Amino acid sequence: MKLVHILCVSLAALSFGSAALADEFTDADLKRWQQQFDGVVKDGRALWTDSKLGRNGVVCAQCHPNAANTHPETYPKFQKQLGKVANLWEMVNWCLRNPLQGDPLAADDPKMTALLAYITWERRGVKLEPGKH
């Protein structure tokens, strides 16, 4: 009898514990994650039009309205001007240094994450074509 009781308690503990398993989440979680993403996209759009991102007042949106002609779906790809296969963040840094006459960002800088999130969001729905020119 005692054994049965212990077993029942253990099962109950397991079933309670299952709420914390990695593959289970709620609508509230989904909503929160989406909000996190949307917030970063919004930050990226703000940086896209921020005259302080570089050093000469030029903003990304001047040449790339709605992040057009950034074609994130084609990266990584061979960038003939760099002579190697490059990631999109390397091209973002090229733009920061040259047309914006500013300083490059680390690949994992939250600002870089935001810029890439915005670029990719504006290109949503387009199929991945890594390497394409």
Added chain:
Amino acid sequence: MSQTFDRRTFLRNAALGVSASTLPLTLVELAFAKPEDTFTFAYISDSHIQQIRGTEFVRNWDRGLIRAVAETNLLTPKPDFVVFGGDLAQLGGKPELDHGAGMLARLSGKVYHVMGEHDYYLDLGEYWSKLFGPQYYSFNHKGVHFVVLNSILTYDDWTLRRWPTAEQRMAEMAGLDNPNGSPFMVGDKQREWLQQDLAKVKKSTPVVVFSHSPLQKIYKGWNFWTEDAEQVQALLAPFDKVTVFYGHVHQIQYNQIGNISFTSAMATAWPWPYPQSYAQAEQLLPKLTVQMNRADPFFERDATGWQLIDINSGRARVNFNLYNNRTRTVAFDEKTGQPQDTAFQAADQRVPPQDHF
């Protein structure tokens, strides 16, 4: 009619200064029945001179205009005049307009100016008008009636009541993809003036119109658009031959609507993507237009090319010179009644960079 403009001389002279294949200007030739009525003019547009602070300006944009001015001055024979197609400044301030005017002052000969939104929305064109004169006007030159319109006006409510400061109004209109912007228009007052102006012109007289925005509706999201385009087109409809040149779009576009041939100019500052390269946009680029090759951002002046336009009996033959790419020729085709690229118009004749994505 044979091309009276001595292009080889021009190219040779131009090459003395810089590579002739990169000329960021638009050279226009109008050729008519009488040789003495044939003439050329140069067309430079969208320089976006941008102040950093004090006397410091964005070098890249400065270089585009300096180069266009230098090359225009090398033209042989000299063009009869130069048209500047608008957006001389980026944020409309006196230092930008003064700096731009200083560079343009080096042009030899008469310059006609077109108002751009970047010149206008800080002080509603006041300082620009002090420098360059009226915002819309017409003139006749060797048998052609020229009209210059200020096509970048918008609703009074937006212009006069929406924004707490002039600086914010300018900044809001300066963002091409800014959803807080407002559609361009010529407006009632100017259309009335245009109607009266054209009433004095014979219907057989070739009419050439300059506007900053396209007098056609291409993509509203980036203001490649004029709200009252149809009403302006209706005023131009009675004339046998009408050509509209516009800036603003920073790319090659051409189209035919009824009797009106449209051709855009490239910018001296930077090129813009075509609207269909924005995946979330409707695609309203004129189907006729074969896109220019994708710009190589590593060459500052790429896709800020020039055009040699020969208008023969009121119809245009346009030679687009592209940096590091083959020259393109878009000519009015009498059979189809529209401008067509002589090499790349058929879908199977296009080169890969013309398929933007």
